[in-house]
Amino acid sequence: MMRTRPLKVALLGCGVVGSEVTRIMTTHADDLTARIGAPVELAGIAVRRPGRVRAGVPEELLTTDATALVKRGDIDVVVEVIGGLEPARTLITTAFEHGASVVSANKALLAEDGAALHAAAEQHGVDLYYEAAVAGAIPLVRPLRESLAGDKVNRVLGIVNGTTNFILDKMDTSGAGYSEALDEATALGYAEADPTADVEGFDAAAKAAILAGIAFHTRVRLDDVHREGMTEVTAADFASAKQMGCTIKLLAICERAADGRSVTARVHPAMIPLTHPLASVREAYNAVFVEAEAAGQLMFYGPGAGGAPTASAVLGDLVAVCRNKLAGTTGPGESAYAALPVSPMGEVVTRYHISLDVADRPGVLAQVAMVFAEHGVSIDTVRQQGKDGEAALVVVTHRAADAALSATVEALRRLETVRGVASIMRVEGE
Amino acid sequence: MMRTRPLKVALLGCGVVGSEVTRIMTTHADDLTARIGAPVELAGIAVRRPGRVRAGVPEELLTTDATALVKRGDIDVVVEVIGGLEPARTLITTAFEHGASVVSANKALLAEDGAALHAAAEQHGVDLYYEAAVAGAIPLVRPLRESLAGDKVNRVLGIVNGTTNFILDKMDTSGAGYSEALDEATALGYAEADPTADVEGFDAAAKAAILAGIAFHTRVRLDDVHREGMTEVTAADFASAKQMGCTIKLLAICERAADGRSVTARVHPAMIPLTHPLASVREAYNAVFVEAEAAGQLMFYGPGAGGAPTASAVLGDLVAVCRNKLAGTTGPGESAYAALPVSPMGEVVTRYHISLDVADRPGVLAQVAMVFAEHGVSIDTVRQQGKDGEAALVVVTHRAADAALSATVEALRRLETVRGVASIMRVEGE
Incomplete structure (x- = not known):
């Protein structure tokens, strides 16, 4: 059942992720058509600086007017890879109002305002998917939301920020101090000019909020996540850790209390035994352990960031929401029925x-x-x-x-x- | 939007997996209701020996007439955990004909006859889901089929049989020979009385066929998979492996050829470097590497068998097909459009x-x-x-x-x- 009218996609943002999304949509158009059951067409790309050269990105699709693009009325899916709270929030909401489903990689916005966005999507009968918001290419949102939908998740424990893992790994293996390791991470492009969001744990805390919300069927916001950065971890801490047979990682930990009546979510540096699988997660890789009542311990490992891996997650979601559009349905929305209190x-x-x-x-x-x-x-x-x-x-x-x-x-x-x-x-x- | 008429589930088989499915459906009924959007009711359980005591399984639901159960006409979903080709195939086909979706854990049947079953499901507008058929609780079918739907998978490499991994791990760590390690696996319940399906690689080959089919959007049958068992691996082989900085694992390997025009699927023992993450997969655990063009290297790890882990996968699928039923739709079916030749x-x-x-x-x-x-x-x-x-x-x-x-x-x-x-x-x- 192949239909010929293409599904129209508006892309918001064309940085490292957006340009990879464009590249894959162009070079793998036939595969996407076969997998979705209809062709997908990139209808427009909203950027801030249209003059910048973007290899492989069709110039005639570029626009600086993101609002007009999502309001066109013929857009089936909006892919939001701008990041940050505004204008992303308003653009996503406007997209819903105009009948478009949204695929987003925006962890900050989802951690801040996920409930309202889910409600808006449901109200307009469209999808909000965001696999790329947590741990890049690693499938985590879909496994938690769908594969484990018949199980009871008790714990999510993981390395969800590649920048800080690169820095800590460097300190561990070379004996370097924090600022020396940060300099190397910056020079290699693993850390941004302003590394605050990574090293102070804001990025990981947003992901912890999203994961805890899905895992425990409970609304968890960024403010509910206890957050400590890793800027004060010293070479002496690593020496102490080694004496205990441990290393140090910045962990995101979401737990159900022993009595099952509340949950917690936190991000902080912690010692973990060298025998633990997370101890051997090197460089900028991410890995997440999920403990569920029936499934036992599962681990998901892979590249947690980067243009191509994040684009892979975005495109997986794009295929899913396009299929839903064609079937006239939507995927699973927010599940917050458990409404467990988040303990301090x-x-x-x-x-x-x-x-x-x-x-x-x-x-x-x-x-x-x-x-x-x-x-x-x-x-x-x-x-x-x-x-x-x-x-x-x-x-x-x-x-x-x-x-x-x-x-x-x-x-x-x-x-x-x-x-x-x-x-x-x-x-x-x- | 909660409806009150329950969805009716028929369970075929009540061994280690079936009794766990029953237990979870009973003890977590409220969670399942909230996640599906309607209550699910266990309408009948087909067993061969109704007299056997099954703790926690309601006796009044037991029947020996599986055919009559799937033909009742009011069954929404059939969960098949009997295994083997017949009567499973006929029962599943009959279920489709009577409008029921099917959740199956039957790797042998899917590897043998997946295409025909998918076609039958599509013809009757129902779902066929089988996450539990590959690597127990580890989400693999859904990530490959959905999360990576916008990517190009080039390789799947993994340990997908817990019994043989237990035996090889034992040989590696204790220096035991094959038959000694097999005896221990049998005594501990990791190997069946007749271990042929595991040690000769039939079980892993069926999983390889299923994984290759999904990964490459191509029909791959059990016969297409090159298969070598691990009964001839010796302590001397492990000694040689150690000299090379390797260990030995029974691997399932599905690869796209370098030119992209054909694929291969195989199961055989192989040496892998101790530095490779698969080398440290111990006891009866499973782990699968997936290499995709954009996503890079992903790894999925967890318990590959056992009643509760397999039931977790079955119930995840049950929630998904029930949601689809309520939405009047079906999930992604077979995707074999690439139709790549399988090379010898x-x-x-x-x-x-x-x-x-x-x-x-x-x-x-x-x-x-x-x-x-x-x-x-x-x-x-x-x-x-x-x-x-x-x-x-x-x-x-x-x-x-x-x-x-x-x-x-x-x-x-x-x-x-x-x-x-x-x-x-x-x-x-x-």
């Missing part, structure tokens, strides 16, 4: 690695141990290293609530014998 | 590790090297070990066509100085 970071239960600078005198360990005990935080191991009247004390705890650990650390800081808290890092993946 | 094993190009028992006398290496050269097979490395007038010669080749290698080995066997060919193993994943 204080209720997260995990393990901790704490380095203290203490006075090297008898009784200090006993004093420190007492503070942990008073706050109900059980110690797993303590390592003591003395030097010149000062000593370093490294404490690894058993599982404890984050609030209890914070209170412990506050009390430790008040101890006269504790000169400083050199680092606190969570230990995951055990 | 002789045209596969890969590397080889060959162990020869040769006479320990001058000139033997030159003679052997000449035979390789005459057949156009280029040698990468040779290792020679002499002992008591006999010597072992281990040759590792560069990439060469399988037919050229076979001809080389035949010629080597005819050499008077070659006492025997101890082993030939392909080297993959480099």
Whole structure:
């Protein structure tokens, strides 16, 4: 059943992802036609600077008026790869109002405003797909939303930001400090001129919000995600990690509480054992573990960013929404029926690695141990290293609530014998 | 938009998978209802031995008349977890004729007769889904069929049989021989009483046929898959592999030829470097690499078998086909438009590790090297070990066509100085 009137696609943005989308739509047009059941035609490409040379991009399709493009009335699908909140949000909403389905790679917008966008799509009977918003080419949104639709996901744990993984991998393997590793990442094009969104964990937090929302059938917004960046991870932290048989990764962790009645979502650097599969995820690769009640542990691994991988995810969605258009239907929309409360970071239960600078005198360990005990935080191991009247004390705890650990650390800081808290890092993946 | 008339599901088979499907449908009924948009009701369960005790399975639903169950006329979805060709094929076809969609975990049937079944489903306007047929809970069918629908898959390389991976892992880590490792796998329930389907590669070959078909949009049948079992892998092979920094895995490999005009599918034991992610897949786990033009290298990892993981995949499909039923549509059917020829094993190009028992006398290496050269097979490395007038010669080749290698080995066997060919193993994943 091949129809000949082509489906019309409007592309918003023509940077690294947009130009790859254009290239693939042009060079693989016959395959896309066969897989969709109708030809797809690139009807227009909205860009900010039409004068810029874009190899392989038909100049006659370029326009600076994105609003007019989505309002044309004959557009079947809008592909949004501009990023950021505005004008993306308004353009997507306008697209819905004009009957177009939307494929987006916009993690920030979806984490901020996913519920409203889903509602708008449903109201207008169109699709909103966004596989490319999380972990580039790695299929994650579709497996969570469809393959695991009959299962109960308890945990999503992963490396979802390639820039920070490249930096941490570099620090781990070369012994470099943070700024040296960042410089290399910038020089190689893995980090942007302003790396804030990556290194402060904003990008990973947006992805955590999206993943938690889908995994737990609950609305989770960016604000619900506890976020700590990785700019303060030091070479000394890596040395400590190695002594424990661990390395350090920036992790996104979405968990269902043990009683099943609430969920948490967080992004922070953490130590993980070298034996854990995530420990061997190198360079800018991403990998995500999903633990489900019936399926057990699944892992998804691949390139988490880049023009071509992101375009692959965009085009997979494009085929799906085009098929839906032809069938006169829509795919699964938002599923937030569980509406579980998102608990604050204080209720997260995990393990901790704490380095203290203490006075090297008898009784200090006993004093420190007492503070942990008073706050109900059980110690797993303590390592003591003395030097010149000062000593370093490294404490690894058993599982404890984050609030209890914070209170412990506050009390430790008040101890006269504790000169400083050199680092606190969570230990995951055990 | 919740409707109240439940969708009716008939379950064919109630072994390890079927009883897990029943358990989850019962205990997670509310979640399934919310995710589908309507309640699902287990309307009947066809079993061979109704007297057997099945914990948690409602006895009043059991019937021995599977045909009558699928012919009832009010069944929306048939879940087939009987396995084997008949009566599964007839029951599935009958289900289609009576308007039911089918979710199947039956790799043998799909590899044998997938095209006819897809055609029958399409003719009757219903769905045929089978995520559970390949690699248990690991989402593979849906990612290949949907997430990568806008990409060009060039290669699928994976461990898709848990039983043989358990045996090979045991041989690798304990130095055990094949039959000792098989005995342990049998005792622990990883191998069946008759392990033929697993150890001779039939199970993996069926999965390879299904994966190749989806990946290359081409019909690939079980007969098209070159198949070698792993019963002849020895402890000596593992020792040789270790010397090369490799281990041995039973791999399913589906490849597009370099010119893109044909494909191959094969299952055989192969050496892979210890640095390759598949090398660290332990016990009965499965993992599959997918290489696509735009996406790059993706890996999917998880439990490849077992009641609960397989049930997870079945239920994901059940949710999808129920949603399609409610929307009055069907999901993507067979995509075989590319219709690429499947080339025979002789045209596969890969590397080889060959162990020869040769006479320990001058000139033997030159003679052997000449035979390789005459057949156009280029040698990468040779290792020679002499002992008591006999010597072992281990040759590792560069990439060469399988037919050229076979001809080389035949010629080597005819050499008077070659006492025997101890082993030939392909080297993959480099």
